[in-house]
Amino acid sequence: MLMNTRLRLARRPRGEAVNDDFTITQEPQPLPSAGEVLVRAEYISIDPSVRTHLNAGQSYRAMVGIGDVVDVPVAGEVVASGHPGFAAGDKVTGMLGTQEYGLAQGDLLTKADLSIAPLPTWLGGLGLTGLTAFFGLDEVGKPKLGETVVVTAASGAVGSVAGQLARIKGARAVGVCGSDEKCRWLTGELGFDAALNYRSPDFYGELKAATPDRIDVVFDNVGGPLLDTIFRRLGMRGRIIVCGATSQYNENEIYGPKNYLALATLRARMEGFIIFDYENRYAAARQEMAGWMKEGRLRCRENIIDGTIADYPSVLHRLYQGESIGKTVMRVTPTD
Ligand SMILES: NC(=O)c1ccc[n+]([C@@H]2O[C@H](COP(=O)([O-])OP(=O)(O)OC[C@H]3O[C@@H](n4cnc5c(N)ncnc54)[C@H](OP(=O)(O)O)[C@@H]3O)[C@@H](O)[C@H]2O)c1
Structure with missing residues (x-):
């Protein structure tokens, strides 16, 4: 059975989120059911707004519950698919969370066409x-x-x-x-x-x-x-x-x-x-932006930081330090 390393919220942070606000777990990962896709995380998006979702209360999306995996955008490779539109080896993005393997409904994933841009750009300029x-x-x-x-x-x-x-x-x-x-x-x-x-x-x-x-x-x-x-x-x-x-x-x-x-x-x-609110227009917008990228009128840069799932809080901290230029992503190093 595949084992999955996950970062879960342990308590609500006060001020900046620190390592002790999270726990790392190792859990067996079931294979996808019909309609689902299992994705191995290659890059995790590092977003400042994630901090607001760790608070109690209400926001425009569900708050992360105590004990939950933190819901963040991820880009990675399909390892197993129960959805006819995806096959092992496809590169995709989706809200797959702070974990090495994310399971999602295929309908909620976006295929990343690497002939248009490399995978990290699908979390940044095209993400x-x-x-x-x-x-x-x-x-x-x-x-x-x-x-x-x-x-x-x-x-x-x-x-x-x-x-x-x-x-x-x-x-x-x-x-x-x-x-x-x-x-x-x-x-x-x-x-x-x-x-x-x-x-x-x-x-x-x-x-x-x-x-x-x-x-x-x-x-x-x-x-x-x-x-x-x-x-x-x-x-x-x-x-x-x-x-x-x-x-x-x-x-x-x-x-x-x-x-x-x-x-x-x-x-x-x-x-x-x-x-x-603009989800049904993402594809058209991406197409327009990909055209500008091809023409050299829109340039994207990613700040890639290597880390294991356990390093996620410290990588988020670095974003708040203003160290990065462009879109910050964490390239996921497998946990030993
Ligand atoms: N409305 C939406 O639907 C939506 C969706 C996605 C993102 N957002 C928002 O878009 C904003 C940018 O997100 P991003 O992912 O592109 O992040 P980002 O700009 O790549 O990274 C954050 C940057 O904010 C600056 N910063 C950090 N702490 C600061 C401080 N105390 N005062 C002033 N600047 C500070 C730093 O740059 P400097 O070195 O320049 O200070 C840092 O590099 C965020 O507020 C995010 O929540 C909104």
């Missing part, structure tokens, strides 16, 4: 984070030709795609991120019009200089005080896309925007969205 950039921009921000779009966590998985898509739509893209190296990547390789390090002592002055006509769209991934600062440059009828708030996920109390009344003065809008 949920790339799709988040696509739908957040198209459905909420709706940038017009010549408008200025400011993206926070711009060198991250969602942000790096959002800025490039803004450019493809004819807008100016200004990235905001946490290091000069990240800034150089955004302007040098991804074609952002400007990139600013929010740690700079004169960040607001630099933001003013980079947004002479003020800001039309903010694609916000971090929230907190940084969003307040950017808010000060919002223009008339500006749109703030509330994609996420990475700076707040490990906090026990959320810092909300101070100057929200400017929304009235500016006739502006702040609107959130959740990617899962």
Whole structure:
């Protein structure tokens, strides 16, 4: 019988999740029943929002229960299939959890075509984070030709795609991120019009200089005080896309925007969205993005960190340290 190594939630974290919040188990893995597919994890997606799903309470999706495997996107290889659409050896992605082998209904899996992009990109640019950039921009921000779009966590998985898509739509893209190296990547390789390090002592002055006509769209991934600062440059009828708030996920109390009344003065809008609402349009969006990748107009980069299932919390910690550029994934090393 196949043995499966799993990472399960042991208790609700306080602040940042640490190793002791989880337990590692070794369990026999049953083979798939009709309609199911068994997948060996090759890459596990590392997402800041996973921290919010470890809390008690309600969210847009089910919280991880105590004792549950953490529900995260995974890319891997089919080892056994009870579904006619999948065969052993197929590469797929799906919500397969923090474990070496994930079992899912085949209808919920996506086949990864490696002739379009390598497997990790199916968790990034062609995965949920790339799709988040696509739908957040198209459905909420709706940038017009010549408008200025400011993206926070711009060198991250969602942000790096959002800025490039803004450019493809004819807008100016200004990235905001946490290091000069990240800034150089955004302007040098991804074609952002400007990139600013929010740690700079004169960040607001630099933001003013980079947004002479003020800001039309903010694609916000971090929230907190940084969003307040950017808010000060919002223009008339500006749109703030509330994609996420990475700076707040490990906090026990959320810092909300101070100057929200400017929304009235500016006739502006702040609107959130959740990617899962666009599920029936994922395939079409992927096709469009794959076309831009082929043309060299959309570039993706993955930050691949090797680790066993037990290393998942420490890899998540590294994402919060701002170490990564592009989409962070953990390449799964089998447990001895
Ligand atoms: N709405 C949706 O449906 C949806 C779907 C997927 C993701 N999201 C959201 O999209 C956002 C980006 O996710 P991602 O997967 O692309 O992550 P990511 O940007 O690749 O990684 C997180 C980045 O956030 C920055 N960061 C970390 N702590 C911070 C802090 N305290 N203050 C400011 N910045 C901080 C770091 O970059 P720096 O070095 O630049 O600080 C870090 O690299 C998250 O908020 C996530 O929840 C939303």
